[in-house]
Amino acid sequence: MHPLLAILLAGAAQIDITPTWFPLIINCGMLERTANSVSAPLYAKAIVLQQGNLKTAILVADSCMMPRELLDEAKAIAEKATGIPANRQLISATHTHFAPAAMSCLGSSVDERYAKWLPAKLAEAIIEANKRLTPARIGSAAIADREHTFVRSFIYRAGKELTDPFGNKTVRANMHPGHENPDVTLPTGPVDPTLTILSIQSEKGQPIAMLANYAMHYFNSKPISSDYPGVFAKQFEQRINAPKDFVTIMSQGTSGDLMYMDYSKPANKDLTIETYTSGIVDNALKAYNSIEYEKRPTLKMLETELSLTRRLPSPERLEWANKLLETMGTNKPKNQPEVYAREAVYLDKEPKRTLKLQALQIGTLAIASWPNEVYAISGLKLRTRTSFPKLMNIELANGAEGYIPPPEQHTLGGYTTWPARSAGLEVQAEPKILATLTGLLNQLGNKPKPTTQPKNYWPMEDLESNADLKIEGPHAFAVPGKTGHALYLANASLTLNKPLKTYKLSFWIWPAETRQWAQVTIEQTKATRRTTTNGQLTSETAPTPTLQLLNNFEGAIDEITLLP
Numbered sequence: 001m002h003p004l005l006a007i008l009l010a011g012a013a014q015i016d017i018t019p020t021w022f023p024l025i026i027n028c029g030m031l032e033r034t035a036n037s038v039s040a041p042l043y044a045k046a047i048v049l050q051q052g053n054l055k056t057a058i059l060v061a062d063s064c065m066m067p068r069e070l071l072d073e074a075k076a077i078a079e080k081a082t083g084i085p086a087n088r089q090l091i092s093a094t095h096t097h098f099a100p101a102a103m104s105c106l107g108s109s110v111d112e113r114y115a116k117w118l119p120a121k122l123a124e125a126i127i128e129a130n131k132r133l134t135p136a137r138i139g140s141a142a143i144a145d146r147e148h149t150f151v152r153s154f155i156y157r158a159g160k161e162l163t164d165p166f167g168n169k170t171v172r173a174n175m176h177p178g179h180e181n182p183d184v185t186l187p188t189g190p191v192d193p194t195l196t197i198l199s200i201q202s203e204k205g206q207p208i209a210m211l212a213n214y215a216m217h218y219f220n221s222k223p224i225s226s227d228y229p230g231v232f233a234k235q236f237e238q239r240i241n242a243p244k245d246f247v248t249i250m251s252q253g254t255s256g257d258l259m260y261m262d263y264s265k266p267a268n269k270d271l272t273i274e275t276y277t278s279g280i281v282d283n284a285l286k287a288y289n290s291i292e293y294e295k296r297p298t299l300k301m302l303e304t305e306l307s308l309t310r311r312l313p314s315p316e317r318l319e320w321a322n323k324l325l326e327t328m329g330t331n332k333p334k335n336q337p338e339v340y341a342r343e344a345v346y347l348d349k350e351p352k353r354t355l356k357l358q359a360l361q362i363g364t365l366a367i368a369s370w371p372n373e374v375y376a377i378s379g380l381k382l383r384t385r386t387s388f389p390k391l392m393n394i395e396l397a398n399g400a401e402g403y404i405p406p407p408e409q410h411t412l413g414g415y416t417t418w419p420a421r422s423a424g425l426e427v428q429a430e431p432k433i434l435a436t437l438t439g440l441l442n443q444l445g446n447k448p449k450p451t452t453q454p455k456n457y458w459p460m461e462d463l464e465s466n467a468d469l470k471i472e473g474p475h476a477f478a479v480p481g482k483t484g485h486a487l488y489l490a491n492a493s494l495t496l497n498k499p500l501k502t503y504k505l506s507f508w509i510w511p512a513e514t515r516q517w518a519q520v521t522i523e524q525t526k527a528t529r530r531t532t533t534n535g536q537l538t539s540e541t542a543p544t545p546t547l548q549l550l551n552n553f554e555g556a557i558d559e560i561t562l563l564p
Helices: 068-082 112-131 227-239 273-288 315-328 336-349 376-384 429-443
Strands: 008-016 024-026 033-035 043-051 054-061 089-093 134-144 153-156 173-175 184-187 194-202 207-214 247-252 299-309 352-362 365-370 390-395 469-472 475-480 485-496 503-511 518-524 529-533 536-541 547-562
Touching (some): 008 247, 043 299, 054 068, 054 112, 054 247, 054 299, 068 089, 068 112, 068 352, 089 247, 134 390, 194 273, 207 273, 207 390, 299 429, 315 336, 376 475, 485 503
Parallel strands (some): 365 390
Antiparallel strands (some): 008 043, 008 134, 469 485, 475 485, 485 547, 503 518, 503 547
């Protein structure tokens, strides 16, 4: 690239997208709600970056979620006005649960008037940011913030399964179990604590914008409100004494199974949205103040499409749904069975969806866009696959195609697996999306990280299946372990894929009935197989042909070691 073309130009703007008419439909609850007032304004906030012939736009809007079709319309308007190609625009939602319904979801219909009005307003933010392009420098940073996000999905004990909307006791894991619920065991996965920020300044150091990303679903507010992203922006700008036209953006990370409540402890009834958010701002400022800026950063962006099938209702499920809908008539759903009956019909009418996936490089920062509600474990997987110093995962970008639990989480059931437009993609959606995003990052110049596994040690830090482990039955990866992560077996079995006739093996288990870690040793000779727990002999049998560690076990296992 010619030195003159390497100059980075940047502009930022925000446009008020607060409606001025009432009532409005508010979605992102199981049933439909309406709002008649505004608690906090909503904004569409945009950054435009240009380097040579490449011009990109990143926009984050205070919305629960926005469908691809609406965003495609906004991008077309912005492209016509600015020349920024639609496939070089990333538009995402903050996922506030207190904004007008830009799309239909579960028991809630779309607010047609708002959805029709919104695309032009989104485009307006990009258009205005494009007008403000000026020579700029950028910097990025990432910091771990483990104090403000926690897993909200927990595994229910065997015999305490919940009933799904179809009348079956299939739910071994579900969201929001309540604080210190004795019927649950461990969270279903890990937290992604990474708070990532991108700072943009003029060449002379005048602040222009800051894009933050954190994986926490939402706090709690009143419609209509931008929730904690809006509070974050206000507090951050006050703390840095930002100029009037400075734009602070909080985007949503991979927070599908994360929330601000730590359900393993008593509820903090004194916590407010202001005090909660101020803690995140504290950490954001630590990262912000550590940034070293680049005047000539590399700017790249790629987009691709991925078509996925939906999990369609069986003929029996469809018959059940149609009968229930007949009794509803023109009424809105008023309970879960009615919601999922209507959703079954919607899925049957549209068996496939095409997703837009993107990857950006801005200096040493990479950005991956997910058009879904994504579990934290999936964001962590992508982090392990990239050699970029920093990776920002932005979810609910370029569409809203529902939850994508990792395949093994489907065996545990729960709200995020019940077939609906909010959770209807195929079981293999998560690994397919992950592979596609990995490919895009590699095209940007990412060097895949080499993977090494000790031959005789399995620390159970795995975020997905390990070829050495044969798991039969419902399970979850990366639950809290003895040290780091562990594997959870929900009445499942685990065998080590090793062709050994004699061996000595040690590992730790957390049985759900005792909730205490215990060390197990299995020693097999040609004559016998002896098992001890915490040094006490618990069984002695004839040798077995397979190296099965646990059978029909309920609990966690960690730190598997073949001893010399």
